[in-house]
Amino acid sequence: MTLGVMIIDLAKGMLTSIEIFLLTLVFSQPLGLLVSLGRMSKNRIVSTVIKAYIAVMRGTPLMLQLIVVYFAPFYIFGFNLTGFRFPAIIIAFSINYAAYFAEIYRGGIEAIPKEQYEAAEVLGYTRAQTFFRIILPQVVKIVLPSVTNEIITLVKDTSLAFVLAQAEMFTIAKQIAAKEASVGPLMVAGVFYFIFNFVVAFVMERIEKKLDYY
């Protein structure tokens, strides 16, 4: 296999990796926000359930979670799994990352002084207006550095999809490496991940700068 063909194969796998990355971000961010609100809920049942969920998500390997999410419908309901591979990956990644984002958001939300809520209340803001206009924008600025860290980890974690034999970049690199009996493809994959993260870090830095207006 020539280097050119290998790079093209890996680049195709990279598209899948990017897809996993973007979809996970799109789903896990709002889900994480909801989870953080549940975690802080005054309802003891809700907050306890959410706490347990976060503990499991953070306390067990993501690789195991991928396997459980993929095979659970079959073992529990006897569902046919064709076509479920990619959705299972997105679900597993999203619920896992939502747990991490939730804890980050919680830290940010708790850092906002209660006087901000009170000022808004006296000025007639509704609870939703207070949250979305006053609290959330301040939280986003506080949590952005931690969120960036998670996002960079996510880029690398997309390679875990190999356990379900999803044809993302790492899976392909491993296949080529086995066939060619060479670590070369894995090295090239490493370079790809590095470039991917370089771009992500650049974008996040731009966003951070943009939020640095106050």
Next chain:
Amino acid sequence: MSEDKVLEIKNIRKSFDGNEVLKDVSLSVASGEVVSIIGPSGSGKSTILRCATLLERMDGGILKYKDDIAASDESGHMVYADKKELKRIRRYFGLVFQSFNLFPHYTVHKNITEPVILSGQCDAKQAGERATELLERLGLEDKAEAYPGSLSGGQKQRVSIARALAMKPEILFFDEPTSALDPELTGEVLKVIKGLAAEHMTMVIVTHAMKFAREVSDRIIFLENGVIHSQGTPEELFNSNDERLNSFIGKLEE
């Protein structure tokens, strides 16, 4: 005479976990009146304002703005008006906090205009005009596009007064508006409040600044241990023979 009352508080009681902070306090404020509340730390001054501004739920008593009853225990237990009613009642008052509590991610201009626009009082253009006018009046016209973080304490407090005034409240509460300021910055804020008093803005001011209270108030209330120990015109209170009151005033004037 009753329609002249902007605020009427009757027999309010408030406890925090069994600790009774307000014991049967009554306070009426007439339109145009300036009332100062003084008293030692922990006497319940902030709690009165927080009950009056609906930030804290009272355990007993009546809270009324003009003819609108916000809360009452006349039926035997404490009943608050419903959410919609309370939203309307909130329009009666404004509150200026000790710690300003401006929204740090908004410019000064937006801090002032957004609440007005959201309240539906007027559109963005009119709200903007209102803000510009207020900022000019408070000597902050060049700060409209600044963020609160770049302002001095005195400027922040003036912005927060402008923010409250933009809502056109009938009564304005101040909770120690100068206590968080460096001494050299209190003057500019007190001057603004005096200006408002001269225009007959109805105000209730919790303060430790005795000289100021004496100059600006129509009536001063001395609160101690959750009860009104004494009240009267500044002349009456400052010339009183009451030992407790004199020792408190004396301590602060030193």
